[in-house]
Amino acid sequence: MNDRNVIQNFVNNFRKQIYPYLRSGAGIKCTIYPAVEEGAILEFSVGEHEVNTDKYLDDYSTVNEAIKSIKQSAFGGDMDAFNFEGTNYILEDKRIILIKGSDSEKYWGENAAMNDVKEIIRNAKAES
Numbered sequence: 001m002n003d004r005n006v007i008q009n010f011v012n013n014f015r016k017q018i019y020p021y022l023r024s025g026a027g028i029k030c031t032i033y034p035a036v037e038e039g040a041i042l043e044f045s046v047g048e049h050e051v052n053t054d055k056y057l058d059d060y061s062t063v064n065e066a067i068k069s070i071k072q073s074a075f076g077g078d079m080d081a082f083n084f085e086g087t088n089y090i091l092e093d094k095r096i097i098l099i100k101g102s103d104s105e106k107y108w109g110e111n112a113a114m115n116d117v118k119e120i121i122r123n124a125k126a127e128s
Contacts, residue, residue, distance in 0.1 A: 001034055001035065001038065001039055001040040001100065001103045001108065002034045002035075002036060002040075002059055003103075004034075004056065006108050007032055007034065007040060007042075007056075007108070008054065009108075009110075010042075010108050010109075010112065010113055011030050011032070011042065011054055013110045013113035013114070014042075014044070014113040014116065014117065015028055015052065016113075017113050017114050017116075017117040018117045018120070021117070021121055022046065023048065025048055026046060026047065026048055026050070027046075027047065027048075027049070027050035027051050027052050028044050028045070028046050028050060028052055029044070029045040029047075029050045029051065029052070029053050029054075029055075030042055030043065030044050030045075030053070030054045030055070031043040031045075031054075031055045031057065032054065032055065032056045032057065033057050033060055033063075033066035033067075033069070033070070034056065034057070034059050034060065034066075035059065035060050035061065035062050035063045035065070035066055036059050036060070036061050036062075037061060037062050038062075038063070038101060038102055038103050039062075039063045039099070039100045039101040039102055039103065039107075040063065040066070040100055041063055041066045041067060041070065041097065041098065041099050041100070042097070042098040042100070043070060043095060043096075043097050044095060044096040044097070044098070045094060045095050046094050046095070046096065047094055063099055063100070063101050067099065070097065072090050072092065072097060085101045085102065086100075086101060086102060086107060087099070087100050087101075087107055087112070087116055087119075088100075088101070089116075089119060089120060089123065091120065091123060091124060096120060098116060
């Protein structure tokens with residue numbers, strides 16, 4: 001996904017949907033790893049002293065290439081062997097990482113942001 005307008009609208013909607021679940025004064029920094037072929041990875045860092053900023057990195061060929069550059073412990077081994085479809089979630093270290101393996105409006109619209117937040121909150125409650 002290399003349409004920055006679509007990505008930015010999703011990021012803005014995601015923030016709007018998740019803020020009611022955060023402590024007062026918390027901010028969300030987002031690093032965007034766009035993929036040329038399809039999809040993107042959105043790395044949200046949440047914290048009391050985070051400033052709401054968005055940083056777009058250079059395009060990666062695939063989300064598999066992008067995930068290799070992110071320090072995370074959910075996936076390992078041969079990243080080229082993974083097939084990311086839809087939205088995949090990683091919750092760790094005060095970060096929310098969304099791996100979106102499609103350019104479909106279904107995964108990038110306002111309803112998608114709302115559904116992603118609901119899924120993250122459901123998973124966070126299950127882990128606590």
